[in-house]
Amino acid sequence: MAIDPRNYDLDELRAASGASPAGGAEWPSEGDAERGADESAQSDAEAADRPAAAAAFESSVTRDLVAMDHQGGPLDRPYLPALPASLSAEALIFEWLEFLVLQAGRESVADALAFYESVGWLGNDAAAALEAYLTGIDDARANADNDLDADDHRVSLHYVARLASIAGR
Incomplete structure (x- = not known):
């Protein structure tokens, strides 16, 4: 099942991901998500002081948060009211x-x-x-x-x- 981004506060996700638009630029449009993920993967690959698995995981987290950021809708808190039973x-x-x-x-x-x-x-x-x-x-x-x-x-x-x-x- 896909993550439903309508349940998340976009500003909170941006702050948590450490992402911010450069030089006061606008947040990227939905069509820019793939290009942003590619650039993120390149910058992760260039960080030689981290293990490859850590860089890959961080890249995955960033891609997931960017994908959630490009969706809109009403916000609902708490995000996780109870743990799923599986x-x-x-x-x-x-x-x-x-x-x-x-x-x-x-x-x-x-x-x-x-x-x-x-x-x-x-x-x-x-x-x-x-x-x-x-x-x-x-x-x-x-x-x-x-x-x-x-x-x-x-x-x-x-x-x-x-x-x-x-x-x-």
């Missing part, structure tokens, strides 16, 4: 939480989930369920001294969008 959703949830825990440790992830709930990315039920999942995740490789940055939150928004698409929102 095996694929559960695998995605564990993948997302593991990513966040490895980035900054469990305590920072709990703070991030509370923040996502406060800004409307998650509903009360989704936040509570994610907290329950989080109690079962611990990894010795976690970088607890690190803080989650804007890129990490952008990845989280991508996971929220993917889970919302599984839920049919």
